[in-house]
Amino acid sequence: METVINIVLLTFLCITALAIVQIRKLFCAIMLMGIFSLLSACLFVTMDAVDVAFTEAAVGSGISTILLLGAMTLTSIDEKRPSYQSLIAILVVVVTGAILVYGTMDIPPFGTPDAPIHRHVALRYIQQSPIEVGPPNMVTSVLASYRGYDTLGETAVIFTAGIALVALLGTYRRKTGSAPQKDKPSTLNDHLVLSIVSKMFIPLILLFGLYVQFHGDYGPGGGFQAGVIFASGIILYALIFGVDKAMRVISPSALRLLSAAGLLLFGGVGLMCIINGGNFLDYNTLAQRPIDGQHLGIFLIELGVGITVFAIMVMMFYAFSNRKGRSA
Amino acid sequence: MLANTLDIITVLCLVLGCFLGITGGIGIYRLPDFFTRLHASSVTDSACAFLILFALMLQSGFTLVTVKLCFVLFFLILSSTTATHALAKAAIQRGFQPLLGREDKR
Numbered sequence: 001m002e003t004v005i006n007i008v009l010l011t012f013l014c015i016t017a018l019a020i021v022q023i024r025k026l027f028c029a030i031m032l033m034g035i036f037s038l039l040s041a042c043l044f045v046t047m048d049a050v051d052v053a054f055t056e057a058a059v060g061s062g063i064s065t066i067l068l069l070g071a072m073t074l075t076s077i078d079e080k081r082p083s084y085q086s087l088i089a090i091l092v093v094v095v096t097g098a099i100l101v102y103g104t105m106d107i108p109p110f111g112t113p114d115a116p117i118h119r120h121v122a123l124r125y126i127q128q129s130p131i132e133v134g135p136p137n138m139v140t141s142v143l144a145s146y147r148g149y150d151t152l153g154e155t156a157v158i159f160t161a162g163i164a165l166v167a168l169l170g171t172y173r174r175k176t177g178s179a180p181q182k183d184k185p186s187t188l189n190d191h192l193v194l195s196i197v198s199k200m201f202i203p204l205i206l207l208f209g210l211y212v213q214f215h216g217d218y219g220p221g222g223g224f225q226a227g228v229i230f231a232s233g234i235i236l237y238a239l240i241f242g243v244d245k246a247m248r249v250i251s252p253s254a255l256r257l258l259s260a261a262g263l264l265l266f267g268g269v270g271l272m273c274i275i276n277g278g279n280f281l282d283y284n285t286l287a288q289r290p291i292d293g294q295h296l297g298i299f300l301i302e303l304g305v306g307i308t309v310f311a312i313m314v315m316m317f318y319a320f321s322n323r324k325g326r327s328a
Numbered sequence: 329m330l331a332n333t334l335d336i337i338t339v340l341c342l343v344l345g346c347f348l349g350i351t352g353g354i355g356i357y358r359l360p361d362f363f364t365r366l367h368a369s370s371v372t373d374s375a376c377a378f379l380i381l382f383a384l385m386l387q388s389g390f391t392l393v394t395v396k397l398c399f400v401l402f403f404l405i406l407s408s409t410t411a412t413h414a415l416a417k418a419a420i421q422r423g424f425q426p427l428l429g430r431e432d433k434r
């Protein structure tokens with residue numbers, strides 16, 4: 001049964017990928033990329049990797065679709081035809097793909113118990129993490145405690161990407177606009193049904209974001225997904241009621257502070273561990289009992305990740321929409 | 329006896345839901361203009377999803393899973409109907425005419 005599901009999902013994945021390459025309309029390509037992410041999220045679920053699937057569904061098919069649509073409004077709807085022959089490109093891709101497929105020959109089959117990955121660190125994580133770290137969701141303890149350096153790196157990457165995007169597109173300045181912007185029809189201000197339903201939904205979305213943030217120790221979830229969900233609530237507000245109103249709710253300068261504060265919180269927890277006499281990101285030193293220290297450390301760094309991801313996502317959306325308003 | 333009845337109702341709901349889903353898919357592909365296609369996709373969104381979720385609820389019984397499924401159903405009903413409404417409204421504002429009321433029946 002599972003094989004059938006896998007085959008169907010992978011077939012759809014291939015069809016979607018080919019369609020993305022083939023299609024010239026950027027809007028359709030973006031929508032297909034959302035479908036692609038959703039399909040890979042389904043594949044992750046069949047492999048029992050719910051945390052990864054959750055992240056893929058929230059980030060891949062949720063917020064990146066919105067951000068890509070925002071980026072698309074700055075360019076044309078159709079893709080330009082390349083002026084050169086793409087024969088060399090196809091050759092390079094085919095050769096690389098063939099090498100990669102050849103490489104998979106040596107990988108042990110999926111789920112083999114004596115594969116190298118199951119005999120090395122995974123065994124220790126499974127046996128020791130309930131005693132050493134504590135959270136029932138082992139993914140969280142691996143992500144936040146054993147692999148804290150990696151997570152710090154990922155958060156720094158998101159932060160850097162956001163800063164680079166804002167540096168490229170420019171920050172928001174309300175005063176320097178040429179004329180006082182009158183209400184454009186593109187803000188869906190007069191759409192009664194949309195505004196009522198979104199008013200109903202936005203508090204629930206924010207609440208769900210907080211749930212995902214603080215429930216990450218017990219089930220699938222954590223800082224990355226929570227930040228994205230929280231940001232999508234704000235972005236929905238901005239889409240329905242206009243970016244200006246959303247900026248009154250949370251201003252771009254506050255976002256800039258928040259994005260740095262989240263990363264600093266993460267790094268600060270690491271430094272605090274050094275001050276208390278341990279290694280960098282060694283949470284055992286944070287409290288009297290090591291396991292309490294682990295809890296506190298994981299809570300704080302997940303909060304830092306969530307704040308940074310949230311701030312960067314909303315900042316990117318503001319940057320795109322601001323650019324659009326200026327060029328129009 | 330009760331479990332048997334529940335299973336039968338579940339199967340009926342699932343089959344009907346799948347049928348409506350496939351119908352919606354065919355409808356999106358075959359129907360002539362934007363608004364009729366929207367109608368087809370909204371059939372998939374509402375009736376098909378409703379039936380399948382209801383069948384799942386029957387199988388899960390009085391547990392936390394059913395409560396979660398209820399939430400999913402609630403959000404799905406609200407968001408999919410709103411999305412259909414927004415799509416139709418946007419299409420009309422852009423000047424799309426339904427095929428039935430149009431002068432030149434292409």
